[in-house]
Every structure is written in structure tokens, then in C-alpha cells.
Amino acid sequence: MSHDWPLWEVFIRSRGGLGHKHVGSVHAPDSELAVRHARDVYTRRLEGVSIWVVRSSDIVASDPEQAGPMFEPAESKVYRHPTFYDIPDIVKHI
Amino acid sequence: MYTTELGKADPSAPVSIIQEDPALLEAFEVRVAADEFIEPKDWMPEAYRKTLVRQISQHAHSEFVGMLPEGNWLTRAPSLRRKAVLLAKVQDEGGHGLYLYCAAETLGTSREEMVEALHSGKAKYSTIFNYPTLTWADIGAIGWLVDGAAIMNQVPLQRTSYGPYARAMVRVCKEESFHQRQGYEIMMAMANGTAEQKAMAQDALNRWWWPSLMMFGPPDANSPNSAQSFRWRIKRDSNDDLRQKFVDITVPQAEYLGLTVPDPALAWNEAKGGYDFGEVDWEEFYAVVRGEGPTAKERMKARRDAWNQGAWVREAADAYEAKRQARAAA
Numbered sequence: 001m002s003h004d005w006p007l008w009e010v011f012i013r014s015r016g017g018l019g020h021k022h023v024g025s026v027h028a029p030d031s032e033l034a035v036r037h038a039r040d041v042y043t044r045r046l047e048g049v050s051i052w053v054v055r056s057s058d059i060v061a062s063d064p065e066q067a068g069p070m071f072e073p074a075e076s077k078v079y080r081h082p083t084f085y086d087i088p089d090i091v092k093h094i
Numbered sequence: 095m096y097t098t099e100l101g102k103a104d105p106s107a108p109v110s111i112i113q114e115d116p117a118l119l120e121a122f123e124v125r126v127a128a129d130e131f132i133e134p135k136d137w138m139p140e141a142y143r144k145t146l147v148r149q150i151s152q153h154a155h156s157e158f159v160g161m162l163p164e165g166n167w168l169t170r171a172p173s174l175r176r177k178a179v180l181l182a183k184v185q186d187e188g189g190h191g192l193y194l195y196c197a198a199e200t201l202g203t204s205r206e207e208m209v210e211a212l213h214s215g216k217a218k219y220s221t222i223f224n225y226p227t228l229t230w231a232d233i234g235a236i237g238w239l240v241d242g243a244a245i246m247n248q249v250p251l252q253r254t255s256y257g258p259y260a261r262a263m264v265r266v267c268k269e270e271s272f273h274q275r276q277g278y279e280i281m282m283a284m285a286n287g288t289a290e291q292k293a294m295a296q297d298a299l300n301r302w303w304w305p306s307l308m309m310f311g312p313p314d315a316n317s318p319n320s321a322q323s324f325r326w327r328i329k330r331d332s333n334d335d336l337r338q339k340f341v342d343i344t345v346p347q348a349e350y351l352g353l354t355v356p357d358p359a360l361a362w363n364e365a366k367g368g369y370d371f372g373e374v375d376w377e378e379f380y381a382v383v384r385g386e387g388p389t390a391k392e393r394m395k396a397r398r399d400a401w402n403q404g405a406w407v408r409e410a411a412d413a414y415e416a417k418r419q420a421r422a423a424a
Contacts (some may be wrong), residue, residue, distance in 0.1 A: 004206045005411075007199070024262070025196045027205060029408075029415040041192050044185065045269070064135050 007056040008034040010041075012048035020052050028053075114139050126327050131257040134200040142326055143201050146256050149328065150198040155212045156220035157191035162396050163227040163389075164236065172230060179276050180233065186273065190266045197258040213398050221379060222305050224387020231284050231291075231298035237277015239299075239306040239344065245270050246340045247310065255327035278347065285351040292352075299348065300356040307371075308379045310337040316376075342368045 005027040011020035023042050028034035034053040042048070062070055078084050087094055111119060118137050125132065132138055161184050168184065171177035195205055211217035222240055227233065248270065251263040284295040311317060311333040323329035341360075348355050359372035382390070 004204055005408075024193055024265075025199070026192070029411040030418065033411060040185075041189050044182075044189060061135065064133065065137070 005029045008038070008053040009056050009059060010034075010038040011052040011054070012038075012042060013050035014048055016049060020050065023047075025056060026053070111139050111141050123325070126255050126325075129253070129327065130255075131260065132255050133257045141322070142328070145323060145326075145328060146259065147198055147201050147203050150194055150201075150256075150259055150262075151203065151208045151211070152218050152220075154191045154194035154198060154208065155217055156223065157187050157194060158212070159219045159223045159393055159397065160187045161191075162393050163223055163225070164233060166227050167230060167233050170230070171233075176280070183237070183273050183276065186269050190262075190269070193262040193265055194259075197256075197262045200258045201256075209401065213394070213401060215385065215394060218383065220309065221382040221387060222309055223393060224382050224385075224390045225301070225305050226389050228301075229294050229298065231280070231294040232302070234277050234280030234284060234295065235298035235302040237273050237275075238281050238347070239277075239302050240309070241270055241273040241277060242344060243306045243309040243340055245274060246336050246343075250330035250336075253327075253330060281351055281353075285353060295351065296353050299353050303356050304374060304378075307337055307340070307374050308382075310334075310340065312376065312379070338368055341371050345369055 006029070007025050007027055008031075009025050010023050012023050013020045026034055026037040026041055028037050031053060035051055038051050038053055043051070074080075119139055122132075122138060122142075132142075164180060164184050164187075168177065168180055171180050195208060198208060199205060208217070212219070227236070245267065248263055248267055252260055252267055254260045254263065281295055281298075284291040286292075314320065314332045314334045317333055320329060320332070345355055345360065357372045359370065361370050362368075363370045381387075385391075
């Protein structure tokens, strides 16, 4: 007769100016209770000033087995980094 | 709190790695050997998954059951300060259980299955919680010794190879230090109190010392699952090494309290730079693993009662959500 409540992923902003970061998950029947549970489970020591919850089933993730081809294009484009360019030391502020 | 590896008599004991695809297995072994973290959607051998599900769920169960011996004293704490502290500690243990259940769920098991396994007596939890808490001094001894042993066990697990487990351990370890310090503070108050209070503190140390040493698990020679767990970085230190470390750190703490560790064989060994100590009664350990501890039945009854008596709350929350959705659809 019992069944698990849906799973929610929890994201917490630890202080103003920072982004929300994934911290774990909670089970809850609805979003409001998910936020309350997340408060109790993940912020018992002032770890946050803001909480997001997202249904785990709504998260779309990239495939780890495709990580190679997925991120390879960035790997081969070293000219996107400033260190790729040789500028004499005498030239300042660049 | 922490559970040791209690794989004996477990029907889900590690499956063979022989059936695995050799190329995938090799790539996995290379990643783990390079101290990379394995994440939920990564390929992993079935034996790795099963070992982790068993270990993480046992660990979670231990946190949950661990609320019971201390909860027993919440209403009888000697001051409001002690009560607030103990309440916060018990709440932390519940939180630790939840972090760990979530980590186990990323491996494809469900909360329902795990709770079911605990309540039916199929799943194991740390033997330490099958000992009774007879006096207030036990609350001090548990924080000092049991949480102390737990910290010793859990710190290396922050680098365990499975990412969600390692991250849960980072949170747990951050919170655990307060548990040990509040316990030692209780012991200090009692050891420096009346003769009767000091005797209670000594009695608690006498009863909790050996069960705390058992928390590190069987001797390395009798720990059959260790080799594979080491190779896969699920386990990072041997049971005997951690036990030795715990004794070396804890004995001076007992001396500071003016209490005597209940082990006649205990002696400083200059050559090894550590203490020699007596043999743990492993017969007792295995009896407690089999559920013959003084309070095993009581603990499981308390868990099942809590679950069953909370059923109406879960049902009400479900009914409320169903009604809300029906209204939204209308």
C-alpha cells in the first residue's frame, strides 16, 4: 500500500551573489513540501539563503558515454584561451 | 554514525565480475585506480553497484536506527541545554540517514525497498545500536566513543570512488564533530562531578568501549569482501588500521577524564608507537549481527511503529496533492 513520493533534486544558494548548487535530493508529495523537507535536511546550519527544488524526472542530462565527442570540439580549440597568443612582455595591460 | 561491512548471510552478496564485458571492466578499473569518481549514469560492474547498495543502505539504516538509543533520553536530559543539544544531534542522525538513502537511490534501488528491507529484518545495521542506553552517562559515551569511531571510519569515505556516496560523507563528516565534542563534554561534567556521577561515567565507558572497537568490523584476516572493495576504492583503510588509530587517539582522552579503559591488556608499545590492546570478543559481535543484541527486537519494533503510526500523515499528504492537482486540472 505504501509507495515512494516523487524524488526532487535540491539546489541551494549558500549566500547572496552565488549561484544555486546541487546538494542532494528529497522525497515529497508536492513542491511546497519538497522545499520544507529540503530546508530541514540540507540547511540545519545556515547553509543557504535560497532553495530550488526540481522534480528529478524533469532533469535532462548529457550521456556520460558520449562525453568524448560531446566535449571534444572545445578541447581542440586552444585559440579560445588568452594564453594561446604570444605578446611581448614589454607590451603592458593586455 | 557508521556501519561496518556486514555482508555475511546476505543474499545479495557480490556477484561475479566474470560475466562483465572485459573492455568496459578494464576501462572502469583504470578510472577507479586513477582516483576518478564514478557517477550514477557511468557504466559500472554489477558487483560494484551491489556492494555499494548494500554498504550505503546499511550505513543509512544505521543512522536511522541510531536515533533510537539517544531518542530514549530526550525527555530525560538533565537540563534544557542538554536537551536542545541532544535534539539537534538526533535530528542530524536522521539527516545523515536521508543523505545516504538518496545516495543509494542513485544506484537504482528505491527508498521503499530499503525501508522494507530494514523493517522486515532482512537488512543489517550497525551492531552498536543493539546495546541499551541505561543512564545519562551513556549519552556522553555514545557521542565520545561511538561518534568518535564513526568519524574515524567516515573520514576516508569522503574519497570513496562513488561520487554521491563521497559527497554525502563530506556533509556527514562536517556535522559529526559536534556530536563527538558534545559527548565528551558530558563525560567531562560527569567525571568531574560527584563520586556517583564519576562512577556512572566509568560504567558507561566499561559498557561502550568494546562495542565501539567492534564498529571497525572483523579483523582484516576475516574480512572476505575487502580485497575487491579496496581495489575499487569503496574502502580506503583496513579495519585493523582504523581500530588501532582509534585506540591510540582515545586512550589519552580517557586518561584526561580520569577514567580507566576496561582492557587489562592495554599497554603503550614504544616500538610501534601505539597501544597494544586485548582481543575483541568476535563471538559477541557475530551474535549481535545475527540480531541477538540485547535490544534488537525493541529497535525494530520502534522503527516499524514509527513507520506505521506515520502512515496517516503520508496518506493525508498524498490526498492533499491529488486534490490540488484535480483543482488545477478543472
